[in-house]
Amino acid sequence: MEIKKQNAGRLLKVAVFLTIIFLLFLFFTYLMRNTDYNARQNVLDFYEEENELDVVFIGSSSIYRYWNPMKAWETEGIATRNYSVSSMHLATYLPAIKDILQTQKPELIVVEARRFSRKSGENAGIEMGARNMLDSLDYDVSRLKSVSYYCKKMDIPWEDAISLYIDLIQYHDNYEALTTALNWKLADNRIGDEYIPEKNFKGYALSSKSDVFEDPSENLVDGTTELNENSLMLYDDLIRFCQENEVPLLILAMPMVITEEEAIEINSLKAITESYGVPFVDLNQNFTELGLDFSTDFLDAHHVNVLGSEKVTEYLASYLAEEYDLADHREDEAYASWHELYEEYSVQAEKAREEVKQRIEENR
Numbered sequence: 003m004e005i006k007k008q009n010a011g012r013l014l015k016v017a018v019f020l021t022i023i024f025l026l027f028l029f030f031t032y033l034m035r036n037t038d039y040n041a042r043q044n045v046l047d048f049y050e051e052e053n054e055l056d057v058v059f060i061g062s063s064s065i066y067r068y069w070n071p072m073k074a075w076e077t078e079g080i081a082t083r084n085y086s087v088s089s090m091h092l093a094t095y096l097p098a099i100k101d102i103l104q105t106q107k108p109e110l111i112v113v114e115a116r117r118f119s120r121k122s123g124e125n126a127g128i129e130m131g132a133r134n135m136l137d138s139l140d141y142d143v144s145r146l147k148s149v150s151y152y153c154k155k156m157d158i159p160w161e162d163a164i165s166l167y168i169d170l171i172q173y174h175d176n177y178e179a180l181t182t183a184l185n186w187k188l189a190d191n192r193i194g195d196e197y198i199p200e201k202n203f204k205g206y207a208l209s210s211k212s213d214v215f216e217d218p219s220e221n222l223v224d225g226t227t228e229l230n231e232n233s234l235m236l237y238d239d240l241i242r243f244c245q246e247n248e249v250p251l252l253i254l255a256m257p258m259v260i261t262e263e264e265a266i267e268i269n270s271l272k273a274i275t276e277s278y279g280v281p282f283v284d285l286n287q288n289f290t291e292l293g294l295d296f297s298t299d300f301l302d303a304h305h306v307n308v309l310g311s312e313k314v315t316e317y318l319a320s321y322l323a324e325e326y327d328l329a330d331h332r333e334d335e336a337y338a339s340w341h342e343l344y345e346e347y348s349v350q351a352e353k354a355r356e357e358v359k360q361r362i363e364e365n366r
Contacts, residue, residue, distance in 0.1 A: 036134070037184045043188075044086060048205070055082060056109045056328045057080065057110045059086065063304075065256075066206055068305070069112075070312060072347040073312045074318075078322075080319060080323055081337060083204045094131075096151065098135060099240065099243065111249055111252070113252070114254060116255050118229075120267060122230060133169070136148055208351065209307045212301060223262050225269060250326070252281050268286065272284055285317075285318070298362055307358055308351055
């Protein structure tokens, strides 16, 4: 009996010791991670959403530069949010959908698909666009499955994959984190009340930059081409998961200063998408309806500024509200905080509009 008590005592001490080691490992993992607000902070802020979301948008900068939840709130009263990170890797789109469904049951998930349409596909190896999403997740079984999916689909060898499974290997020498207040605030992998970015609203990144382009409408040619095989495999996984789990899905391509090659690639992806019975909206076909001005509304050839985002969002929000019969929450007291955030947005957006106009005048 005495021996059994001694053994039980030893096991308890070992268990306590291992628990302390794991908690320290978890703490330093979260402490040392990237803190970019167009990456980790966007993902963590998504978890803080208290209201039921009507629509969640998924993608890279082709989402957080275009879809403006505050403009959609102003015009239609729909509750939307972006789940997007910089250079988001295609092999993290499906894991993102699964992550979203753990805390939200939106009426619709919208995926921006320009990255899927590229003939070149994604590069091999572990890219920062993958880490921007995967290294934002809680250290749990769900993250383990997400990393496993990425590594399997991208054929990542084990000696490289280990730094994704245990991302402290990647960030262990980020000594700057030890003296940075934001890293310490995120050491529990939660934003809480500390997330107050100057120009970021429900995952939208406000921009006042501007560049001048010619209207590319003449490049909207017909025709299709072969797309990247690996990208289409990931696309197939995403669509089949949504269909099998009855997740409402819309695919779209945001407008850009499109080339003939890009137009053909998007045509090809649209044909593939519609073969699944999934709706596809190519906003490059709607330059006139959107009211886009290519001399004022773009910050570069593939992204809009505040002027462009408001035009795109107003048009698309009207389409979504009508097509999917989305509720108007503007009179709902449960969504009162959206009015407060919209007021903050209005101030920042007006400043950004004035900056764009000033840049345009200076360049004339």
